[in-house]
Amino acid sequence: xxxxxxxxxxxxxxxxxxxxxxxxxxxxxxxxxxxxxxxxxxxxxxxxxxxxxxxxxxxxxxxxxxxxxxxxxxxxxxxxxxxxxxxxxxxxxxxxxxxxxxxxxxxxxxxxxxxxxxxxxxxxxxxxxxxxxxxxxxxxxxxxxxxxxxxxxxxxxxxxxxxxxxxxxxxxxxxxxxxxxxxxxxxxxxxxxxxxxxxxxxxxxxxxxxxxxxxxxxxxxxxxxxxxxxxxxxxxxxxxxxxxxxxxxxxxxxxxxxxxxxxxxxxxxxxxxxxxxxxxxxxxxxxxxxxxxxxxxxxxxxxxxxxxxxxxxxxxxxxxxxxxxxxxxxxxxxxxxxxxxxxxxxxxxxxxxxxxxxxxxxxxxxxxxxxxxxxxxxxxxxxxxxxxxxxxxxxxxxxxxxxxxxxxxxxxxxxxxxxxxxxxxxxxxxxxxxxxxxxxxxxxxxxxxxxxxxxxxxxxxxxxxxxxxxxxxxxxxxxxxxxxxxxxxxxxxxxxxxxxxxxxxxxxxxxxxxxxx
Numbered sequence: 204x205x206x207x208x209x210x211x212x213x214x215x216x217x218x219x220x221x222x223x224x225x226x227x228x229x230x231x232x233x234x235x236x237x238x239x240x241x242x243x244x245x246x247x248x249x250x251x252x253x254x255x256x257x258x259x260x261x262x263x264x265x266x267x268x269x270x271x272x273x274x275x276x277x278x279x280x281x282x283x284x285x286x287x288x289x290x291x292x293x294x295x296x297x298x299x300x301x302x303x304x305x306x307x308x309x310x311x312x313x314x315x316x317x318x319x320x321x322x323x324x325x326x327x328x329x330x331x332x333x334x335x336x337x338x339x340x341x342x343x344x345x346x347x348x349x350x351x352x353x354x355x356x357x358x359x360x361x362x363x364x365x366x367x368x369x370x371x372x373x374x375x376x377x378x379x380x381x382x383x384x385x386x387x388x389x390x391x392x393x394x395x396x397x398x399x400x401x402x403x404x405x406x407x408x409x410x411x412x413x414x415x416x417x418x419x420x421x422x423x424x425x426x427x428x429x430x431x432x433x434x435x436x437x438x439x440x441x442x443x444x445x446x447x448x449x450x451x452x453x454x455x456x457x458x459x460x461x462x463x464x465x466x467x468x469x470x471x472x473x474x475x476x477x478x479x480x481x482x483x484x485x486x487x488x489x490x491x492x493x494x495x496x497x498x499x500x501x502x503x504x505x506x507x508x509x510x511x512x513x514x515x516x517x518x519x520x521x522x523x524x525x526x527x528x529x530x531x532x533x534x535x536x537x538x539x540x541x542x543x544x545x546x547x548x549x550x551x552x553x554x555x556x557x558x559x560x561x562x563x564x565x566x567x568x569x570x571x572x573x574x575x576x577x578x579x580x581x582x583x584x585x586x587x588x589x590x591x592x593x594x595x596x597x598x599x600x601x602x603x604x605x606x607x608x609x610x611x612x613x614x615x616x617x618x619x620x621x622x623x624x625x626x627x628x629x630x631x632x633x634x635x636x637x638x639x640x641x642x643x644x645x646x647x648x649x650x651x652x653x654x655x656x657x658x659x660x661x662x663x664x665x666x667x668x669x670x671x672x673x674x675x676x677x678x679x680x681x682x683x684x685x686x687x688x689x690x691x692x693x694x695x696x697x698x699x700x701x702x703x704x705x706x707x708x709x710x711x712x713x714x715x716x717x718x719x720x
Contacts, residue, residue: 208273208567209380211466214476216385221463221480222487223388223552225454226395228314230488230549232521234448235428235496236513241444242435243428247489249436249445253659254453254485257446260648260656261455261616262481264623266473267636269464271627278465278563280458280619281707287627294711298703299615300458301564306607306696307457308557308584310591310600313361314518315550316368320346320361321522322543325536329354330526339523349596358592365592369585372551376558377577380466384555392483395548398541399491405538406499412531416505424501427509428493439666446663451608452488453481454556456616462560474640487549495542496520499528521546558584564703568710587695590688598685602692605675613667617660620652629653 211217238246272283280300284293324330332354333342344350348358355361375383411420435441450456464473501509512524529539558580565576591600623632633649674680681689 208276208278209466210468211471212381212385214471216381216389217463217467217471218476218480218483219388219392220384220552220556221454221460221476222483223392224459224463224556225452225480225484225553226392226487227452227454227549227553228318228517228521228546229448229451230484230492231399231495231546232492232517233451234488234492236517236520237444237448238493239428239497239510239513241438241441242432244431245433245435246441246445247429248431249442250448253442253446253449254481256651256655256659257616257663258449258453258455259478259481260652261620262453262460262477263474263636263644263648264620264632264652265455265460266464266467266477267632268619268623268627269461270467270469270471270473271635272461273465273467274469276567278462278567279560280461280615281564281710282567283461283465284619284622284626285711287622289626293622293626294707295704296618298700298707299611299618300461301560301703302696302700303607303611303615304457304459304557304560305584305699306603306611308554309587309607309695310603311550311557312368312372312554312584313365313588313591313600315547315554316361316365317346317522318543318546318550319368320364321526322540322547323364325526325540325543328536330539331530331536333526334530336523336527339527340519343518343522347595348592362592365588368551369581369588372554372558373577373581373584375551375555376562377574379573380559384559387555388552391548391552395545395552396487396491398545398548399487399495402538402541402545403491403494405532406495409499409502412502419502419505421498421502424498424509425494427501427506428497440670443663443667443670446659447609447667450612450616452484454553456612456619457557458560458615459556461619462563463556465563470639472639472641474636474644475642478642496525500524503528503531564706568706568714587699590691590695594688594691597688598681599688599692602689603696606693606696610672613660613664617657617664620657620660624653624657 211220268283268287269278272278272286275286277283277286280297281294282297284297288294321330330342333339341350341352342354345352345355346361348355348361351357375387377383378386407421409421411417413419454460467473497509497513500512504512512520515524525542526539529535529542532538561580562576565571565579566573571579591603629649629652637644678686678689
């Protein structure tokens with residue numbers, strides 16, 4: 204007799220788990236930079252429009268499809284798409300919902316482990332052997348294994364923290380949905396919020412650190428971040444950036460929410476739970492993420508310096524600029540440690556969610572035990588992560604991020620929306636979405652989900668393809684010496700995709716034989 208599927212232990216547990224999946228490194232590093240560079244307060248107009256027309260509809264669609272699929276023993280997109288699609292092709296299109304999260308996982312755990320290492324070096328004081336921007340960059344490159352210097356020789360130290368991070372992730376995965384992921388989320392998310400509030404409060408209490416420069420005050424800093432530059436709204440790229448940020452920040456279009464929602468009971472609410480988890484993410488991103496990095500950079504480096512910080516990239520913001528800022532504060536090493544603990548908690552609640560779809564696929568479609576699925580996937584994930592660690596300087600990570608963290612997101616979101624509207628049927632889908640709902644969904648959203656969200660996604664996909672896809676696909680700008688590594692990353696992506704497609708074919712062939720017998 205087949206073992207029944209797991210369920211979440213509580214409604215707050217699943218809400219915190221989905222919020223934890225959404226709240227990641229991008230909330231505290233990517234969002235403030237995007238807002239600053241794309242019109243400040245004006246950026247929030249396309250941002251919230253995308254939230255209302257893309258984020259919320261996709262969130263509800265994924266919660267609804269996930270709960271529906273779970274009732275039929277499917278926790279991943281191949282099974283769910285097969286159940287609602289009208290063609291045999293649907294289950295193979297659903298393989299993107301297993302592949303995408305796994306591709307992101309391959310590099311995300313390594314970046315996440317940097318935060319753990321930096322928290323340790325902040326507490327021990329080694330980080331502050333680096334006293335300026337040049338030495339802090341040298342510290343980061345040494346830690347990453349990109350250079351041998353006075354701080355590090357080789358990637359050994361980073362590898363130790365990666366191994367610890369890897370084991371912690373798979374420990375919670377091994378413990379299961381309720382005993383592992385839910386437990387982690389119930390512990391990590393409240394701590395994350397408290398630490399985030401503490402850091403935001405410390406930054407907002409800076410006042411005017413240098414009285415000889417009264418213009419560099421926290422009030423002016425907030426004005427710098429949030430005063431709207433409405434001329435930016437005429438730039439189509441700003442609207443694309445805002446929509447892209449919504450994809451990243453809510454974890455929609457990945458397949459994770461489908462899997463998490465599949466562990467709901469048939470009559471569990473999805474309407475209020477989905478809205479609550481999305482709102483929790485927005486609190487962490489807009490109120491906390493928008494109150495730490497750029498305001499702090501402004502009061503210490505001025506407007507020009509803050510813009511340079513925003514342009515410097517995620518890694519430099521988190522691992523170069525912020526430690527230098529905290530070094531200027533009393534008790535700076537403590538706040539630096541808290542900053543990296545915040546990033547680590549944001550990272551691990553996201554990375555465990557990236558593991559779960561593949562685990563669910565093996566459990567549901569091949570009847571693997573939790574332990575067997577964890578070991579098999581752990582071995583594959585560990586081996587696949589090695590090129591990211593050792594070929595970091597050669598574009599391997601960037602290439603994986605292009606496929607897993609950008610292209611697959613938009614494509615998968617478009618597929619699942621069209622399947623929901625035209626495969627599942629809007630009437631049936633709307634009834635399913637409202638099943639046992641604890642809030643009354645606005646009728647306007649029925650129209651938005653059926654017409655506006657699909658149109659928005661198609662425009663986004665076509666425009667993004669025109670502006671960015673072809674240059675990246677043709678490897679424009681890639682150094683000749685990096686080409687073998689980039690092609691290696693592509694081989695890894697499509698090799699894994701091929702394996703998943705074969706596994707889907709095997710699973711459904713076995714399913715057919717079982718049905719006949």
